[in-house]
Amino acid sequence: MVSIEFNKVTFSYQDGTEEPVFSDFDLSITAGEWVAIVGPSGSGKTTLLKLMKGLLQPQAGEIRINATVLAAGELNHLAACAFANPENQIVSPVVAEDVAFGLENMGLAPETIQVRVEEALRWVGLWERAAHFSHHLSGGEQQRLILAGALAQQKKCLLLDDPLCMVAGRSRTEILNLLKSIQAREPCTMVHTTHLLEEALLAERLVALENGTLVFDDSPGRFLQEKELVEQLGLEVPAIADLGEMLARRGLVEPGEVITLEQLLELLTVPGPKQDNEKE
Ligand code: ADP
Ligand code: MG
Numbered sequence: 001m002v003s004i005e006f007n008k009v010t011f012s013y014q015d016g017t018e019e020p021v022f023s024d025f026d027l028s029i030t031a032g033e034w035v036a037i038v039g040p041s042g043s044g045k046t047t048l049l050k051l052m053k054g055l056l057q058p059q060a061g062e063i064r065i066n067a068t069v070l071a072a073g074e075l076n077h078l079a080a081c082a083f084a085n086p087e088n089q090i091v092s093p094v095v096a097e098d099v100a101f102g103l104e105n106m107g108l109a110p111e112t113i114q115v116r117v118e119e120a121l122r123w124v125g126l127w128e129r130a131a132h133f134s135h136h137l138s139g140g141e142q143q144r145l146i147l148a149g150a151l152a153q154q155k156k157c158l159l160l161d162d163p164l165c166m167v168a169g170r171s172r173t174e175i176l177n178l179l180k181s182i183q184a185r186e187p188c189t190m191v192h193t194t195h196l197l198e199e200a201l202l203a204e205r206l207v208a209l210e211n212g213t214l215v216f217d218d219s220p221g222r223f224l225q226e227k228e229l230v231e232q233l234g235l236e237v238p239a240i241a242d243l244g245e246m247l248a249r250r251g252l253v254e255p256g257e258v259i260t261l262e263q264l265l266e267l268l269t270v271p272g273p274k275q276d277n278e279k280e
Helices: 045-053 095-105 110-123 139-152 169-185 220-225 227-232 239-249 261-269 273-279
Strands: 004-011 022-029 034-038 060-065 079-082 157-161 189-194 205-210 213-218
Touching: 004 045, 022 045, 022 213, 034 045, 045 079, 045 157, 045 189, 079 139, 095 110, 095 139, 110 139, 139 157, 139 169, 169 189, 205 220, 213 220, 220 227, 239 261
Parallel strands: 034 189, 034 205, 079 157, 157 189
Antiparallel strands: 004 022, 004 060, 205 213
């Protein structure tokens, strides 16, 4: 697994002539951690992932991957990456070939590639469309295709840039479930940026950015307690988390204990000692 450390990183676009996106930025991600990064549009989420991946180089400070200073493009063999705007990342006209492309670049045997392509496409629910034209897929399906490409690489680090940005409705739930199953199946270091609290609350750790500054770094449950900050960042609290807060106000759960559907279901299926309070 992969650890990622930012030490006093300063980065600005246009070879440093623009206003820095990050100044003296510190962040440390432990191997195997699942971190969600939230923040308004333009706060630096995508730039942060690109720095992690080595696609951009800081003008000052250093980025260490597994304690070694990262050189340009160096995380390529360790991390799989899926950025928002799928159309820029789909390289092949056929769905299955697009997933295979990344694996061919890794030099894998054709039989292994075949198995992994099928597995990844089934995982994201696109196997039936394996032979279809990639550009005939909807925006959400294209995003799932990019995700399949990253998953098929089975790397020790997964960097996902707003995986739900073009996905609505039922597909959204499917991708959220997919994120959960990734960690359950094969633990890896996972960092994903998102504009949706529903997605961020699934992670173990939530990092919030505002104008390139880290304004929060703790558990998702604690983040919800910071009501002013949540509002300031323009994030919408999911209905389940609201319900969890009502339960906490009545003393039925701890504050921040129930913020996801799983936690709510767990609470409902395990009859606990707090049943007496519920009759009030
Ligand atoms: P987010 O992903 O949170 O929306 P970004 O990382 O895309 O934020 O952007 C952070 C800042 O960097 C913004 O001010 C944005 O305008 C600027 N920026 C992003 N990409 C580029 C680029 N290629 N060239 C110049 N400025 C950029
Ligand atoms: Mg972005």
